[in-house]
Amino acid sequence: MGTERADTGAGHGASLHRSVLDALGSEITAGTLAPGHGLTLDGIQERFGVSRTVARETMRLLESMGLVVSRRRVGITVQPPGSWHVYDPRVIWWRLAGPGRDTQLRSLTELRIAVEPLAAAAAAREATTSQRERLLELAVEMRALGESGRLEPFMDLDVEMHSLLLRASGNEMFAALTDVVAAVLRGRTQLGLMPHRPVPEALDLHDEVARAVAAGEHEAAETAMRRLLAEVRDAMAPVRPRRR
Amino acid sequence: MGTERADTGAGHGASLHRSVLDALGSEITAGTLAPGHGLTLDGIQERFGVSRTVARETMRLLESMGLVVSRRRVGITVQPPGSWHVYDPRVIWWRLAGPGRDTQLRSLTELRIAVEPLAAAAAAREATTSQRERLLELAVEMRALGESGRLEPFMDLDVEMHSLLLRASGNEMFAALTDVVAAVLRGRTQLGLMPHRPVPEALDLHDEVARAVAAGEHEAAETAMRRLLAEVRDAMAPVRPRRR
DNA sequence: CCCCACCATTGGTAACACCTTTCAGTGAGG
DNA sequence: CCTCACTGAAAGGTGTTACCAATGGTGGGG
Structure with missing residues (x-):
């Protein structure tokens, strides 16, 4: 239901960071990961079984869409809808796919x-x-x-x-x-x-x-x-x- | 080796990848790096004197804005204006700052x-x-x-x-x-x-x-x-x- | 109440194995 | 001699691991 391969960009195949991005992006825009919720790179590595590099790239992309902010020592924090980049094709896709x-x-x-x-x-x-x-x-x-x-x-x-x-x-x-x-x-x-x-x-x-x-x-x-x-x-x- | 640091005064914390992003983003949206032009991660590392990780994250962000695509073996290719995400605040900023x-x-x-x-x-x-x-x-x-x-x-x-x-x-x-x-x-x-x-x-x-x-x-x-x-x-x- | 030390967590670097894709070289057939 | 298909090497992104640096929240000590 949610993650039906959002081929929003120029479509290459399912790279690793893209699937992680899709999962986290969907959850944040759906509200499953509420604003203020904290994430860590370690947590992402653990949960998706990916390396630190992939976790970091995913996080950067989420950050560039305004879905999270990343700060030292404090970790990655989910942002409220007001700071989402709602014109980003992927954000639009996730929101149309979710509640x-x-x-x-x-x-x-x-x-x-x-x-x-x-x-x-x-x-x-x-x-x-x-x-x-x-x-x-x-x-x-x-x-x-x-x-x-x-x-x-x-x-x-x-x-x-x-x-x-x-x-x-x-x-x-x-x-x-x-x-x-x-x-x-x-x-x-x-x-x-x-x-x-x-x-x-x-x-x-x-x-x-x-x-x-x-x-x-x-x-x-x-x-x-x-x-x-x-x-x-x-x-x-x-x-x-x-x-x- | 021209290791340059470009800070186009866009205020935010001057993290490393951000300054590289700013430099490349400006050049692409300004047309200095014409559509079809090829980049490589090695080239970015060399030019800005940054590690591969930073070069990669920068490239991912550029890609997520539709400014480039990255394909194996062929490298990173600058995209034509038609595929830019022109609602992205950074793209708007660069274009307003350039010609x-x-x-x-x-x-x-x-x-x-x-x-x-x-x-x-x-x-x-x-x-x-x-x-x-x-x-x-x-x-x-x-x-x-x-x-x-x-x-x-x-x-x-x-x-x-x-x-x-x-x-x-x-x-x-x-x-x-x-x-x-x-x-x-x-x-x-x-x-x-x-x-x-x-x-x-x-x-x-x-x-x-x-x-x-x-x-x-x-x-x-x-x-x-x-x-x-x-x-x-x-x-x-x-x-x-x-x-x- | 203030200051300082600690340490969790991201930021950045380095070196590596791997996989995909391109492209040049090669040889066979016409 | 020319064309085309095959083949293999190399180029360059993808993903992994290990490690050190910077930073800022927390808690303890004065």
């Missing part, structure tokens, strides 16, 4: 609502010709797949479309969110939150976004994307029992 | 335009009473400092206000951008992109945002913040937009 997944999905969706409309507007201005063409193609294919109710391939196209828009925006900070958005879209289906059993409304809005961007109408693209995401957020609302 | 600083400021500002209006709206709903009070205080102090033309302390308050709003939004993804926004605001003054005296318009808009959030009027807060940021973007325009 609090719906909380995470919710805040990520809010981020999407903030970013994607502007990204769509920028894409309408900046996209290359081939990107615009691909966008229109995608809209057509999505409609076909959506109406025939094939959810998985539909999701793939959905991911591709949003990624394309983010990349075409010409803003590297937007483009860097493609993985996040992909994770949200995939996580949403996995969680069974998949709101649109491709509702016609969503299909129409995707179509509208694609057309507007392709035609360079940035205002239309922005508002269409905004409405699309409002749809997404509303469809997600029902699963809200959790308040902190 | 392409204005490009970076521009894309970060666009990100602010996307996020901060929604953050303000959320803050209007979610902020605690003391946060609302502090916001009003800040607006008053900012006006005083702004009208007397004291740029540095004005900037500090500016940073505090935007940080407060992001944290008060209740969305961890927004809150995690406080460092980014702080870096942008500070970078903007350093770059001389700020008018020597805050324009009255900006002061009024800060005031308006503060009042709206404090009063819980989320729509007013959102539009006020949007106008504030539009002002920021326009004030920034004069610097030549460089296209890559």
Whole structure:
């Protein structure tokens, strides 16, 4: 359940430190290792049967993600969520895989609502010709797949479309969110939150976004994307029992 | 043997691997070490006069930021900008310190335009009473400092206000951008992109945002913040937009 | 109450065995 | 003579162990 090989980086095989990192990262972000909890290198060596070098590298990586701090004599201390680097792909992955997944999905969706409309507007201005063409193609294919109710391939196209828009925006900070958005879209289906059993409304809005961007109408693209995401957020609302 | 020690003044405790990390990170993000360029652990040891352990830990950290990949036999390869983790605080810092600083400021500002209006709206709903009070205080102090033309302390308050709003939004993804926004605001003054005296318009808009959030009027807060940021973007325009 | 000594724990160095991947060299076949 | 497949050596990261240095929390002594 938790540690299904988080291949977040450029994927090489399972190096030793990566599996240890995955285990500890998951536990910290899941709250199993509570903030303030102390670790030691010896403890890590012992627990995972690895050498000091591997334990140290793992610890450095955890530290660079803000999950722990390491101080002499006192050891390694788990940090509270506030200091986690929540834009780190691995952190996002762990949190989506653990409990609090719906909380995470919710805040990520809010981020999407903030970013994607502007990204769509920028894409309408900046996209290359081939990107615009691909966008229109995608809209057509999505409609076909959506109406025939094939959810998985539909999701793939959905991911591709949003990624394309983010990349075409010409803003590297937007483009860097493609993985996040992909994770949200995939996580949403996995969680069974998949709101649109491709509702016609969503299909129409995707179509509208694609057309507007392709035609360079940035205002239309922005508002269409905004409405699309409002749809997404509303469809997600029902699963809200959790308040902190 | 050029054993150099590079401390780019980034404050934290000057541990050995950190200074090496800083040096290499800066060079890669600055483009001095071009994508595709090859490094070796031996080379790093030699150049910085550090042990293999330190070289390895540095390399792991660079890899976790997407700046390099490490493969057996082939060595360490510098990655193109597209795979950098541009939300990592250190990457942002390096890029703001190096060339392409204005490009970076521009894309970060666009990100602010996307996020901060929604953050303000959320803050209007979610902020605690003391946060609302502090916001009003800040607006008053900012006006005083702004009208007397004291740029540095004005900037500090500016940073505090935007940080407060992001944290008060209740969305961890927004809150995690406080460092980014702080870096942008500070970078903007350093770059001389700020008018020597805050324009009255900006002061009024800060005031308006503060009042709206404090009063819980989320729509007013959102539009006020949007106008504030539009002002920021326009004030920034004069610097030549460089296209890559 | 303050100061100092102790020692647990990370920080850093060194030397080593191992495994994977690349690449050059070699030979056979066309 | 050219091409291609095989082969083996070397390059370079991966992982292990042992050891010393620095540091800061803790507790004991004044």
